[in-house]
Amino acid sequence: DKDNRTPLHWAxxxxxxxxxxxxxxxxxxxxxxDKDNRTPLHWAxxxGNAEVAHLxxKxxxxxxxLEKDxxxxxxxxxxxxxAEVAHLxxxxxxxxxxxDKDDRTPLHWAxxNGHVEIVHLLLExxx
Numbered sequence: 001d002k003d004n005r006t007p008l009h010w011a012x013x014x015x016x017x018x019x020x021x022x023x024x025x026x027x028x029x030x031x032x033x034d035k036d037n038r039t040p041l042h043w044a045x046x047x048g049n050a051e052v053a054h055l056x057x058k059x060x061x062x063x064x065x066l067e068k069d070x071x072x073x074x075x076x077x078x079x080x081x082x083a084e085v086a087h088l089x090x091x092x093x094x095x096x097x098x099x100d101k102d103d104r105t106p107l108h109w110a111x112x113n114g115h116v117e118i119v120h121l122l123l124e125x126x127x
Contacts, residue, residue, distance in 0.1 A: 004034045012040035012056065015049035020056070030061045038067040045073035045089065048082035053089070063092045070100045078106035078122070081115035086122070096127045 008028040011019040020040075024030065031039045041061040044053040053073070057063065064072045071079075074094040077086040086106070090096065097105045107127040110118035 006032045008040045012044040017051045036068045039065045041073045046076035050084040063094045072098045074106045078110040083117040
């Protein structure tokens with residue numbers, strides 16, 4: 001589309017696991033960047049679509065992909081309060097203290113947005 005979002009971006013955004021699977025089997029680019037350099041994993045993480053995030057990670061999505069503000073999918077999960085996705089990302093070796101363009105880590109965002117479960121998760125994992 002006009003924002004460089006692929007069908008896989010849209011499936012990840014809406015949490016459509018079966019569609020995401022079909023697209024990946026049909027050789028969709030797992031790390032395709034949109035106009036803001038966000039990958040389908042950023043979209044799945046930001047929307048809390050854990051099943052799609054898991055599928056993307058199994059398909060070798062880049063766990064620490066950087067978008068235009070240097071935020072990773074873990075930043076997106078922390079900002080929106082999606083603990084299940086954050087846990088998946090950490091299991092996949094996401095960089096827990098990644099810095100965005102304002103030198104904020106996922107912990108900064110989780111704390112600032114009042115996401116208690118994410119704060120606990122990040123601290124338990126040595127943030």
